[in-house]
Amino acid sequence: MNAIILVPGEASLADWRAIYRGATARLDGASAPRIAESAAAVARILAKGEPVYGINTGFGKLASVRIGDEDLATLQRNIVLSHAAGTGAPSPIPVIRLMMALKLASLGQGASGVQPQTVALLEAMLVQGLTPVVPAQGSVGASGDLAPLSHMAAAMIGVGDIMLGEERLPAAEALARAGLAPLELGPKEGLALLNGTQFSTANALAGLFEAETLFQAALVTGALSTEAAKGSDTPFDARIHALRRHVGQIETADALRGLMAGSAIRASHLKGDERVQDPYCLRCQPQVMGAALDLLRQVATTLGIEANGVSDNPLIFPESDEALSGGNFHAEPVAFAADMIALAICEIGSIAERRIAMLVDPALSGLPAFLTPKPGLNSGFMIPQVTAAALVSENKQRAYPASVDSIPTSANQEDHVSMAAHGARRLLEMAENATAVIGIELLAAVQGMDFHAPLTSSTALEAARACVRKSVPHLTDDRHFHPDMEAANRIVRSGALVAAAGHALPVLG
Template sequence: MTMLEITPGQLNLDQLRQIRNGGVKLKLHASAAEAIRRSAAVVQAAAAGDAPVYGVNTGFGKLASTRIGKEDLAALQRNLIRSHCVGVGAPLAPEVVRLMLATKAASLARGYSGVREVVVQAILDAFNAGLVPFVPCQGSVGASGDLAPLSHMSLALMGEGEMLVDGQRRPALEVLKAAGLKPLELQAKEGLALINGTQTSTALALEGLIRFEVVYATAIVSGALTLDAARGSDGPFDPGIHAVRGQPGQIESAAAYRSLLAGSAIRQSHKEGDDRVQDPYCLRCQPQVMGACLDQARYVRDVLLREANAVTDNPLVFAEPGADPYMVSGGNFHAEPVALAADALACAIAEVGAIAERRIAMLIDTGVSRLPPFLTANAGLNSGFMIAHVTAAALASENKSLAHPASVDSLPTSANQEDHVSMATFAARRLGSMLDNTGHIIAIELLAAAQGFEFLRPLQSSAVLEQAHALVRRSCPPMPDDHYLAPDIEHAAALVQSGEVAALLRQQTGMVVLP
């Protein structure tokens, strides 16, 4: 495996992709050690003292005024983790858990959390051994940290929870022993530092962002395929149109469409003698819509990169060289930045699917596309893509409901001590379902556009769009007559997720969705 050295506070998107995908081991840059030791010394001094310090020798939340004796400080941290393991629902995917482990280790290693080096190393050791703590997906409101999911992650490291092994739940202690690892034993503040943070919501949002990159790039290609199948105009992609507006994503998207369509004999065949003045918006306004979604995704990337590198627990320890050390309570655990970013990405995901659904509807409408009704030569006897479009419409509608902002909701918790929360964890978690939906819409569009090409032969599209057509045809045959279409949709959806169509965009245009 590749050894990836991470410097706390300097994780980049490429590193996060590698962490998410697996196949790497992690080690901390040597420069992190001193800051970790300084902050841990401050906590250890507070634990040995008599002054009340939240998270060290007090209860938590509404119980913060309750003092805990020195002999019980370790038990306090263990009990915190145990009592907060209240998650429900299906387990988080290994990709998400890997991001949780890595970003939690990187956050603690910045030296503002007061944990010992052994805590950070225990997280890295579990990651490097390929261990996946069992973390239920529901139970966090995205404030006071992602308490429940991070508690499940931490309990597994302590040997008291569960791990996922080949998708099955196994006792964590058994799995740790098999990997040659010892259970983590907590000291003062360390349990709180482990669970007070936004690493679950951030990991879920990063998972959505990384997946969106592939779906988005594929949608650019499928949109170009549809435009050529419908013999649409490439005039709306003229660079002057987009330059005078000045929106960067729009300019970049228009350039991508121009490059994908360049050299199409289909386009050349109808440049003259076509009496259509303007294409419908789903074709003509692709750069405007997709460009805005691109800008939105890049904003989300910036927010999530900051959050992946952030220190988000409480209280924080400041022990800079040459200055008097101190601890102070704050609210960095409140995941509002993640919630708003996830809501923004949800809107972009929904819009990519929504305009693709309109393109499918356009293709099957012979009055607009001038292709046979429902993309079948013998309409009536055959229904063609009639109901495939219904599926796309159902998925697009579902996405519209899921796109409702989660961040505008808040329910007070902890006896009104924690009276405004972000709902960031759900905001980020629902991105997965939305991407599944949009991926299937794009899959149906690929099938419909490929079918449209069959009616235009022997004319050829551009070289790159013919490559895309060939990828579809590799597992999905033409449909001259009705056949069992659901397997084709699944094959096309797998093609979307594989990134093979998306790769054509980068190869042809050099466009990188999330540089």
């Protein structure tokens, strides 16, 4: 991929998505004067000899402690080392690279008081593939993501570990291999690097991008399940949804109609079908999935704003040589956004599991029990449906809002926190659970459609079925099911299913 040029304050959702998917990032050169002026403003502020939080004072509850000029560099190094107190497994590399890009764009706005060489080092690490090892746990989402970002800052001064490709190295060694020198922190710089919402925001954006992939795949599997059950496409009629007016619902119904257009399976039962209405898991797909789409788009707006903002403290205003302390580090918007993504992921998986359960039940689907030609001798899709139910139940538990929790920290100086970090961290695991549910539905729906031969579905859905059948043959007799599920997961996760269907589906932006 080509490098994304980040224009501070103006990056698009597509830019962040590309970085998460593997593109590197550079800062727009036009930001250089603003960065330099911000650093010069810090020097002028210090020259006044007045106490300024985070520049010549202690931090948090220790803000009243004045620090002498001779100790200012030590102060910034100490805050990085003391705050690098994360724990748990290393965060995924794509998430940390996105976090670094978010911090780069934030510093590029010239409100943080860092030196140009600091921004240059962060950019060089991104370009050359040096990713700090950042433990996943330790942030409460205010005062910023202190622990995770401190691990990033520590790597920049040569402390901790860095991933260089697939190799984990001591930070100083990795920097040396790349021809980079560890950073010597100046006044305000340690605090500027470790304060902010970039860890929470990166995790939330990662969850959003995976939810987008999941949403589109679930539209395809939902249409396939409707075909397998010989369900009606009447509930997708545009006139129904126009009367309710929700944009996501209208677009979802349009997508489902388009995916099923021209189906001989549907045409075969337009007359003589005794069923008056299908179960909700088929009939109400536009309402459920459309609501998820609207929610995810609202989240995309919130996170797009957050990603383009500045969230460290204090903030530097060179025009007046002021350092203003505020609370932009409080990640409540991100926490709310993460909770909303969790709800959407949970519901996408939940309604899909109901479609699986419907397909394996001959009383509801009209198909052989558990989708096997020889039920009894074979169990067919009996236990994959149980697995889907287990995953949905797990996601229900994880979907409980994180933002409603708070616990005081820093001797009650930081007495209300957002919990955005772990609210966002859970999203990738929730998305993986839901991906497995959609993968099971994909296998079940395609299996169900096979029973309608020689009738065929629409061009789009037949292409989707062919995509599956390249990797997973029809299930005649029981076989080791796990490899089939893994193959289906790859098809869903990679976007291959949606690409095979070849039909335009709703996007977030």
